[in-house]
Amino acid sequence: MQRKAFKMYLLPGNSVEYKKRHDEIWPELAELLHQVGIQNYSIFLDESTRTLFGYLEAPDISTLDSLPAQEVMKRWWAYMADIMETNADHSPVAIDLTPVFYLA
Template identity: 35%
Template structure:
């Protein structure tokens, strides 16, 4: 199982809209998450910076599969007006884990 974290960015003025859109995520997308091996996925918001955390069987596989899934394509289009691209020309920037505690 992989633990993966990444950052995304929105304009702070879109904060409430971002939260609102996540109150009713398409059930087909949530099912796709399960099918590609995502066990947990959380997003935390601090100002306009989003911190996401995922536990997934294989992150690269899951992202590749989701990349062509119709529900994910619809979701990405729906969210594209809120997400700001990083300098790498992507909205998602994976960040390395530097500490993990599990008793």
């Protein structure tokens, strides 16, 4: 299993809305994420900096490269664009984090 960690940024005053939207994640989006092999996907929020920390596992992280082309992913990004920092295509500004320690 390969692991991936990244950070994103929430816009001020949107922590409750961000959680609400993820509590109501669209079934078709959850299905897509499972189809590409994503498991153990968690997002944590540091409210003092509005930094979102994401962590996921997948058998092959390269399968995530197919997500930006999927319509449901594009719709989700557009839906989330008003509450977080995004790129021009509405994808979240996501910064990969470098693994430095792992204890199995």
